[in-house]
Each structure stands twice: as structure tokens, then as C-alpha cells.
Amino acid sequence: MIELLTANTPNGKKISIMLEEINFEYKVTKININKDEQFAPEFKKISPFSKTPVIIDHKNNQSLFESGAILIYLAEKSGKFYDKNERTLINQWLMGQIGYVGPMLGQHHQFHYYNPGKSDFGEQRYFKISERIYKELDERLAKSKYLAGEKYTIADIATFPWIARHEWHDIGLTKFSSLAKWYQNISNRKAVKKGYDLLNKGEEIPKV
Numbered sequence: 001m002i003e004l005l006t007a008n009t010p011n012g013k014k015i016s017i018m019l020e021e022i023n024f025e026y027k028v029t030k031i032n033i034n035k036d037e038q039f040a041p042e043f044k045k046i047s048p049f050s051k052t053p054v055i056i057d058h059k060n061n062q063s064l065f066e067s068g069a070i071l072i073y074l075a076e077k078s079g080k081f082y083d084k085n086e087r088t089l090i091n092q093w094l095m096g097q098i099g100y101v102g103p104m105l106g107q108h109h110q111f112h113y114y115n116p117g118k119s120d121f122g123e124q125r126y127f128k129i130s131e132r133i134y135k136e137l138d139e140r141l142a143k144s145k146y147l148a149g150e151k152y153t154i155a156d157i158a159t160f161p162w163i164a165r166h167e168w169h170d171i172g173l174t175k176f177s178s179l180a181k182w183y184q185n186i187s188n189r190k191a192v193k194k195g196y197d198l199l200n201k202g203e204e205i206p207k208v
Contacts, residue, residue: 002026002074005043006053007033008198010102010161011067015053017195018071018157022078028198068098071154081153093147093155097162101137104129105162105169113168131171137163138176146182160186164196167206180208 002024006012019026031037031052038050046063047054055070056063057077064070071094075082082090108130111122137159140147147155163183166173173180186192187205197203 001058003029003056003058004053005029005031005046005056006198007031007038008203009033009052010165011051012053013161013164013196013198014067014158015055015070015074016198017161017192018074018081018154020191020195021157021189022074022080023191024074024078028200030199066098068094068158071158075154081151081157083151083153086149086151086153090148090153090155093153094158097155097158101133101159102162104133105165109165109168112170127171130169134169134171134173134176134179137182138179141178141182152186156182156186160192161196164206173208184208 002019004012004015004019004026006015006028007030016026016028031043033052037043038047038052043054044050046056047065049065051065053067053070054063054065055073057073064073072082104126107122108126111119111126116123137147144150146152147159160183163173163179164187166183173183187207193205196205
């Protein structure tokens with residue numbers, strides 16, 4: 001049994017989608033980040049940076065923090081979505097999401113969606129960066145069915161939930177045809193639909 005401790009965020013959805021894709025038994029324990037539950041001493045013991053998500057693999061009593069590390073662990077454990085012959089390429093796109101796509105879109109959320117009007121500089125800076133991310137992903141996907149080649153991998157699973165907030169971004173996903181096609185293709189996967197509804201409340205994937 002895998003226990004997923006998380007808030008309902010893109011990083012949390014990465015893991016629930018992965019768990020659905022590999023068909024592992026799991027349960028979700030909600031961490032209410034609006035009430036600072038991530039800073040509780042017991043949670044900090046398994047998440048040194050007080051971040052979600054975290055998993056506990058109760059079969060071997062092992063906990064993991066950081067979404068990228070969790071995806072790799074689950075991929076290796078299941079033998080899925082992390083082809084040994086393609087790992088160098090997969091890792092590059094996975095790390096690109098973790099170090100660039102997620103953090104920059106996250107800042108765009110803060111300035112553009114949550115706190116509009118508080119910083120013109122912040123809004124303009126992260127809008128431009130986010131728009132560039134869309135363009136860069138679109139350019140890649142014009143040449144490749146998925147981010148790391150012709151196969152669906154943990155790099156796609158990591159990136160998808162961030163693009164699923166495209167309505168927050170106000171960039172216009174439909175302007176990027178290859179990215180939109182990739183997004184729609186992944187949106188149609190049964191496991192993605194189920195995993196996206198992280199808290200089992202009927203949450204649907206935003207349409208293109």
C-alpha cells in the first residue's frame with residue numbers, strides 16, 4: 001500500500017496520476033497547506049522542506065519526498081514509463097519540469113492568478129516566461145509525440161498537471177497546436193482522468 005500525503009496541487013496530481021497508471025493500491029492523506037499542516041513536526045520528519053507531496057511505501061516502510069524522486073521510485077518499482085534505454089533523455093525532460101516548468105508556472109500563478117495588481121513587474125516577468133515555456137514545449141512536441149520521444153513517460157506525467165492549469169495562465173493553449181494535441185491526447189487516458197481527481201470529488205480535467 002502506498003500512502004500519498006499531499007495537497008490538491010499539480011505536484012500532488014503527478015503522483016496520483018502515476019499511481020493510477022501503474023495500478024498500485026494507494027490511499028490519499030490530505031495535507032491542508034492553507035492551514036500550514038505541511039509545517040507540522042511529524043510531517044517535517046518525512047519532508048525536510050515541508051513540501052508536498054510525500055509517499056510512504058508501507059510494504060517496506062520507506063518514505064520519499066520530492067515529486068521527481070517519487071516518480072522515479074514508482075517507475076522503477078513498477079517497471080513502467082521509464083525505459084532503461086531512454087533514461088538519459090527522460091531525465092532531462094523530467095528535470096526540466098522540476099527545475100523550470102513547474103517553478104516558473106508556479107510563480108505565474110502567484111502573481112497573475114492569486115495576487116493580480118500587486119506587482120506589475122512580477123506579473124509581466126512570469127507571464128513572459130510562461131509564454132516562452134508554452135512555446136518551447138510546443139516546439140519540442142512538434143518533433144516528438146511525447147516529451148522524451150515516441151513513448152509516454154514520467155516526463156509527460158510530471159508536466160501534464162501544470163499545463164492542466166492553462167486556464168489560469170491566460171496564454172491560450174490553442175495557439176500552440178502541438179502542445180494542445182499532446183495535452184488532449186494525455187487528457188483522454190483513463191488513468192489520467194482518475195488520477196487528476198486527486199481528492200475524489202469529481203474534478204475534471206480542463207478542456208483545451
